[in-house]
Amino acid sequence: MRRFVFATFNRGKVREVAGILHDLDLEILSPAALGIATLPEETGDSFLDNAVLKAAGVFLATGLPTFADDSGLEVAALRGAPGVHSARYAGGDGHDDVANIRKLLAALRGVEDRRARFVCNVACLLPPSDLPRDLPARLPGCVRLLRDHPHAPPGVALLAAEGEVSGRIIDTPRGHEGFGYDPVFWRDDVQKTFAELTAAEKNGFSHRGNAFRALREALRALRAPAAGGA
Numbered sequence: 080m081r082r083f084v085f086a087t088f089n090r091g092k093v094r095e096v097a098g099i100l101h102d103l104d105l106e107i108l109s110p111a112a113l114g115i116a117t118l119p120e121e122t123g124d125s126f127l128d129n130a131v132l133k134a135a136g137v138f139l140a141t142g143l144p145t146f147a148d149d150s151g152l153e154v155a156a157l158r159g160a161p162g163v164h165s166a167r168y169a170g171g172d173g174h175d176d177v178a179n180i181r182k183l184l185a186a187l188r189g190v191e192d193r194r195a196r197f198v199c200n201v202a203c204l205l206p207p208s209d210l211p212r213d214l215p216a217r218l219p220g221c222v223r224l225l226r227d228h229p230h231a232p233p234g235v236a237l238l239a240a241e242g243e244v245s246g247r248i249i250d251t252p253r254g255h256e257g258f259g260y261d262p263v264f265w266r267d268d269v270q271k272t273f274a275e276l277t278a279a280e281k282n283g284f285s286h287r288g289n290a291f292r293a294l295r296e297a298l299r300a301l302r303a304p305a306a307g308g309a
């Protein structure tokens with residue numbers, strides 16, 4: 080069994096990703112289980128930079144293969160805001176989902192164009208010895224193998240995966256599943272918000288579902304871990 084740390088403190092992400100990766104032979108560890116109380120500050124300008132920063136902080140502290148997710152909501156009428164600031168949109172330490180939604184709905188009051196998308200970037204750091212030589216040819220389209228990302232530790236391989244999903248922002252929150260902006264993110268095809276879907280249903284077409292399904296295919300192509308190793 081291969082061990083990975085998922086560098087996150089967001090329980091909604093953990094629930095969703097556990098469902099997507101459940102059929103891989105993986106043990107997924109939390110930072111808390113390894114004595115890590117905080118992740119590096121998200122000072123990057125892009126989702127990928129921030130995902131790499133989070134994964135690198137945990138990789139350097141533990142020496143274990145690590146993946147991280149940086150994600151957020153981009154609203155067309157707000158020129159892509161809240162974007163990389165989604166968790167902290169309403170200020171403070173962030174993660175006040177009710178305050179974030181309130182601020183978003185205030186910003187969109189009277190605005191007709193409600194188009195929005197969720198974006199998820201995943202950064203997975205691995206020892207290069209885990210990678211088969213033909214890996215690049217076997218990677219799904221939205222996964223890249225990067226060897227010189229500025230925030231990745233030197234000599235460590237980086238698999239970067241991306242996913243997105245479009246929808247629109249409704250005026251009145253609906254549903255109690257999920258997290259973050261899910262209660263106001265509406266999908267015309269299912270006539271529901273993301274907060275009215277189970278985690279499995281949301282995974283079926285969400286940004287995170289798309290990004291982690293792609294990563295899952297890349298992980299299937301890795302060399303088997305050395306006996307007794309990580």
Ligand code: ITT
Pocket residue numbers: 086087088089092118121133148149150151152165166174179197257258259260261273285287
């Ligand atoms: P970690 O950094 O510990 O992983 P976080 O919640 O701070 O957790 P991000 O920095 O990636 O994660 O911020 C993502 C924010 O974007 C999240 O807090 C939500 O406000 C929003 N978001 C991302 N994915 C979402 C989803 O699937 N549903 C609803 N909101 C989402």
